[in-house]
Amino acid sequence: MSTATAIELDRVTKQFEGKRNVMALDSVSLAIPRGEMVAIIGPSGSGKSTLLNLIGGLDRPSAGHVRVDGEELSNLSDDGLTKVRRDKIGFIFQFFNLLPTLSCLENVGLPLHLRGWTRKKVDERARELLDLVQLGARMQHLPDELSGGERQRVAIARALSIYPPILLADEPTGNLDTHTGAEILTLIRDLHARLKSTVVIVTHDMNVAQSCERTIALRDGAIVEDVRRRAASPGEDVRRKHTGVGAPE
Amino acid sequence: MTLLRLISWPYFRRHVLRTLLTVAGIVLGVAVFVGMHTANHTVLDGFSRTVDRIAGKTEIQVTAGETGFDEEILDKVQSASTVRVAVPVIEAVVDTNAIDHGGQGNLLILGIDMTGDRSLRDYDLESGEDAVIDDPLVFLAQPDSLMLSKEFADKNHITVGSRLPLGTAEGEKPFTVRGVMKSSALTSAFGGNLAVMDIYAAQKMFGRGRTFDRIDLAVRPGRTIAECERELQTMLGPGFQVEPPSGRGQQFEAMLAAYSMMVNISSAFALFIGMFIIYNSFAIAVTQRRSEIGILRALGATRRQIRWLFLGESAVTGLIGSIGGVVFGVVIARGIAASIGTLISDVYGQTQSTTEALATDPRLLGVALVIGILTSLVAAAIPARNAARVDPVQALQKGKYQVLSAGESRLRAMLAAVLGAIALVCLVAPPLTSASRQAGGARALFYLGFSLVIVVALLLSPLLSLGLAKALRPLLTRLRPVEGVLAADSLIQAPRRTSASVAALMLSLTLVVAFAGMARASYDSIINWMQTALNPDLFVMPSQSIVVRTIRFPPSVGPDIAAIPGVERVQTVRDARIVFRKTPIMLVAIEVASMAQTAQRVPVAGNADQMYRRAGAGEGLIVSDNLALLQHLSLGEMLEIPAPNGLVRLPIVGIIVDFSDQQGTIFVDRRQFLKYWGDDSVNVVRVYLKPGVQMPDVRQRILERFAGQRQVFVLTNAELKAYILRVTDQWFGLTSIQIAVAVLVAILGIVNTLTVSITDRRRELGVLQAVGGLQGQIRRTIWLEALSIAVIGLTLGFVLGAINLYYILQIVQYDIGGMRLDYEFPYPTMLALVPVMLAAAFVAAIWPAESAVRGSLVEALEYE
Incomplete structure (x- = not known):
């Protein structure tokens, strides 16, 4: 794996066992260079979230290799995977997954507490990040007291708490209205540009996909298209072909 | 700590009721543990303290179980070369129901010989004529004399010269208070409810004949206690217990072994219930907080951190619950102690003072805290492990968590x-x-x-x-x-x-x-x-309680009752606790030949006819089934029972089911008992009536026969069974x-x-x-x-x-x-x-x- 590659999947297969075995990913190979912003699209059940979980070390492949920032995840113990998540990956979820009992400041500081940082350092970093996502005035608010967009900003600030080299976002705009979604996307792009992180976004939203440098389309657990664009190139054809979703508004 | 503050504290605050329930689980377990054990210690300590305080400067006590021994033994003991001073003692707990004294119905009477006893105990008077103790003859000349503890006198507003009625073997008798003793260790014994009377008056009042209950002694200067014990044991034989006063406490403790076991079982049960409540609460918490756990795992929390988060919660819960449990346990211990006191009094005949201070042992409280926390940790161990095993992907997506996989089945x-x-x-x-x-x-x-x-x-x-x-x-x-x-x-x-x-x-x-x-x-x-x-029609006893044996009848009571019209047969029974193989057990002296005519008891080992015949002829002993099981005895086995007049060596000729005593019972023919124990007193007279005779009539005749002469209580068969x-x-x-x-x-x-x-x-x-x-x-x-x-x-x-x-x-x-x-x-x-x-x-x-x-x-x- 080249040092310029942030994420590499080598013939990765993921099969869920049950009454009926389900092949979520079927021998997928993929390389994402450092600093790239990639969208993964595809219809429901195509394997997008599974792919993201494997990259994030939340799950293990049934076969194949996943390398993240040079680290082979397949060989790692559970604690090893946790360490990778803790040091290298920031997660952004569709439903924010903020702890409702913690203030914005505490939610953002939580990953740092897990790393054993002192309270003072945690507070300093959390304030810095909340300022970065323009929520400096809402630090002591509880998630319930925020709008959807604000909650997602807090979740993004939390994902950035250690300025991870890789940011994984699962439908980050899926639970937001169009306007707020666009704001969040702008924020992610802005952060990507400023922090030079590798960003992988799973999305149904073609506007999100179009704003990424690269779009990978999945269907039935396999990559069916991998399109790089220099700027914001049209993605209409990809969308129509692989998502079945109607034209963008 | 930070995770506990950030994650656990908000959860507890949101689920106050469940948190309180969880804490209550531990409070319950620890409180029962502390309450039961503190009460148990209080009762045991109360007994030991009473023994110690009464013992005064006594270094060794000579006893022969509860049977007492002949007066002559005192001369023997006094003649021993290692003995400085030896004095006789009679102890009896009497009912003072004639007066109101704040719920304490019993007074411990110490019968002593004033001429020598002051070498071992102090009797300084608060009020009264010093001549009373300075000149023992004053006491001797007036057998109704009584000296009261200041505590008892104050509590009941009694002054010197007051008349105090006491229940004795001769019925209720008025005694004159000749002195009130200053507060001291002695007067604080038995919760301060103590009185002293002359030993010879006590012999008469409590039906002791010419026997003493105990000899208290001090060792001659220059000789050791061990030397003195050896000399006396050799001189008196194995039928006597020669030991320091603390030995009586140990015997009391041994007698309560079955009760202590019940206490332990109850405590364990309470802790188990507490454990179960905690397990349940944490199992629910893990289910409810699955998505929270998933988020934490996704954010980089290790399994160990998740496990310790839950164990930390359980430790804090355990600590808080344990502290609450210790406090609550001490609060309920007083009530439990009173209830144990009643139970011990009813079951073992050992009347306890319930006014003693609670024996709160700091070590016990420390152990309770540790047990509470450990119980909580053990209970939370499985939920904590399950929490650590939560799959972050499933937790965030909510998979079918409750399904039991075929592999797991x-x-x-x-x-x-x-x-x-x-x-x-x-x-x-x-x-x-x-x-x-x-x-x-x-x-x-x-x-x-x-x-x-x-x-x-x-x-x-x-x-x-x-x-x-x-x-x-x-x-x-x-x-x-x-x-x-x-x-x-x-x-x-x-x-x-x-x-x-x-x-x-x-x-x-x-x-x-x-x-x-x-x-x-x-x-x-x-x-x-x-x-x-228990098939006699009536039971005649010198005390209201069947298990109190400090007041007894003389042997003449048997024939006296037999002579009452309507009585067909009487059987005199003397039961006494003795030490057998270092365990206090019950010895029951009965008229076996007469018993064979009336009892229909089928032995669990042995032949009924042979059992009664041989035991009645003094050729064997009958033992209870529980004694056989606890002491590993079998039919035909030769038993050796040390008695004041020699070693009883007889085989077991029958084993019968008997629930008279929890430590077990040995039945011996009355003639053998008289021979070896020299005690002719009677605890209970079993009365069989002639057919067609009215039970209330005979009961009345018995009461009338002894009216004014002695204290007599008559229970019908139904009353005894109800008791x-x-x-x-x-x-x-x-x-x-x-x-x-x-x-x-x-x-x-x-x-x-x-x-x-x-x-x-x-x-x-x-x-x-x-x-x-x-x-x-x-x-x-x-x-x-x-x-x-x-x-x-x-x-x-x-x-x-x-x-x-x-x-x-x-x-x-x-x-x-x-x-x-x-x-x-x-x-x-x-x-x-x-x-x-x-x-x-x-x-x-x-x-x-x-x-x-x-x-x-x-x-x-x-x-x-």
Whole structure:
């Protein structure tokens, strides 16, 4: 794996066992260079979230290799995977997954507490990040007291708490209205540009996909298209072909 | 700490009721532990303190069990070269019912010889004529003289010159208070309720004849206590106990061994219940906080951090609960001590002062804190492990968490089969003979096997729940075609969830069966024994209580009663506690030949005719079944019983069931007793009436015959039996509380499981409503589910309880009281429990059902 590659999947297969075995990913190979912003699209059940979980070390492949920032995840113990998540990956979820009992400041500081940082350092970093996502005035608010967009900003600030080299976002705009979604996307792009992180976004939203440098389309657990664009190139054809979703508004 | 503050504290605050319940679990366990043990220590310490305070400067005491000994022994002891001073003592606890003294009905009378006793004890007077003690003749000349402790006199507003009526062997007699002793260690003995009288007056008043209860002595300067003990033991023989005053405390402790065992069992039970409540609460917390755990894991929390988060919570809960438990335990200890005091007084005849300060042992409190925290940690260990194992992907996506995989089912079944086989080997392999069963190794195997049976049942509970749920499905379907199917399928699809509640119910019911079964078996055995052993029409006693032996009749009482018209036969009985193989047991001196004519007791070992004939001829002894079991005795075995007049060496000619004493009883013919113990006094006269005679008439004649001469109490057969059953009730009083707690825990288990079930199925229930399910249908589904859980739990609980009861009775027989109890499943209690548990399940389901139908449908659908 080249040092310029942030994420590499080598013939990765993921099969869920049950009454009926389900092949979520079927021998997928993929390389994402450092600093790239990639969208993964595809219809429901195509394997997008599974792919993201494997990259994030939340799950293990049934076969194949996943390398993240040079680290082979397949060989790692559970604690090893946790360490990778803790040091290298920031997660952004569709439903924010903020702890409702913690203030914005505490939610953002939580990953740092897990790393054993002192309270003072945690507070300093959390304030810095909340300022970065323009929520400096809402630090002591509880998630319930925020709008959807604000909650997602807090979740993004939390994902950035250690300025991870890789940011994984699962439908980050899926639970937001169009306007707020666009704001969040702008924020992610802005952060990507400023922090030079590798960003992988799973999305149904073609506007999100179009704003990424690269779009990978999945269907039935396999990559069916991998399109790089220099700027914001049209993605209409990809969308129509692989998502079945109607034209963008 | 930070995680506890950030994650745990908000959860506790949001679930105040559940948190309080969890803490209450530990408070309950620790409080019972502290309360029972503190009360027990208080009673034991009270006894030891009384012994110490009365002992004064006494270094050695000479006793012969409760039988006392001839006055001549005093001369022997005084002649010993190692003895500086030796004085005789008589102790008796008398009722002072004539006066009001704040609830304390007993006064400890110390009969002493004033001429020598002041070398060992101080009798400084607060008021009165110093001549009373300076000149012992004043006391001797006035046998009604009494010196009271300042504490007792103050409490009852008694002054010098007052007349105080006391119950004596000669009836109620007025005594004159000649002095009030200054407060000292001595006067504070027995809670300050102490009086002193001349020893010879005491002999007369308490029917001692020419015997003393005890000799207190001090060792000659330059000689050691050990030297003196050796000299006296050699001089007096093995029939006497020569030991420091503390030895009496140890004997008292040994006598209470069975009671202490009950205390330990109750404490363990309370801690077990506490553990169970904590387990349940944490198991629910893990289920409810699965998504929170998933988030933490996704953010980089290691499994260890998650496990320690939950263990930390349990440690804090345990600490808070333990502190609360210690405080609460100390508060309830006073009440428990009073109740133990009553019990000991009723069962053992050892009257206790209940005004002693509580013996709060800092070490015990420390141990209680540690036990509380450890209990909490152990209870939370499995939920914490489950929390650490939560799969972050599933937790964030909400997979089918409650499903039992085929692999896990196989694993559980295999593990249960292996452990079941080991249990079988442990329980069946040791030969079933009593001797081998009592061997240490065999007992250890037995307990291992017994524990494994419970573990196997717990392991199998999800599979059995699944099976029973499937079996119930057709019935539920027939009852309510829609709701029945939904309820049955919910149970079938989530056996793990169902089994949590079923296991709670099963274990609780198992305990209920054990306690109820034990109580029933004991009752039946005691009633059976009473019917065969206690068949006289009347029992005549010198004391109101059958177990108080400090006041006795002279032997002439027997013939006097026999001469009363209407009396066909009398049997005089003298029972006394003696030390046999270092254990205080009961020795009962009876007229065996006469007993053979009236008793219909079938020996459990030996031939009835031979038993009575040989024991009556002084050729053997009869022992109780519990003594044989506890002391490993068998028919024909030669027993050696040290007595004041020599060593009794006789074989066991019969073993009979007898519940007179928990440590066991030896029956000896009265003539042998007179020969070896030289005690001709009588505790009880058993009276048989002529046919057709009116019992109340004879009773009245007996009372009239002794009126003004001596204190006589006449109990009818029914009254005596009622007394014994009342004491038995007291003994098993704890059992009803334990049954109630077990039932409560079972109900709690159902409430908890249903809460989890509803939390878990919020979306599913929301979807049901969204697609047209009526609120009534949802309600009925949950109700039917709860009732089904109760039915499954009851079924498994009864089965495991029935097995468990068999082993509990074995434990009672071999390790606790030596009581051979017949196996009887407590059907009445169990049948009564069926509607109770079904109703409890229904009530428990009301709130979850309402919460399911009343919550926001939108929120429910978004829940996942």
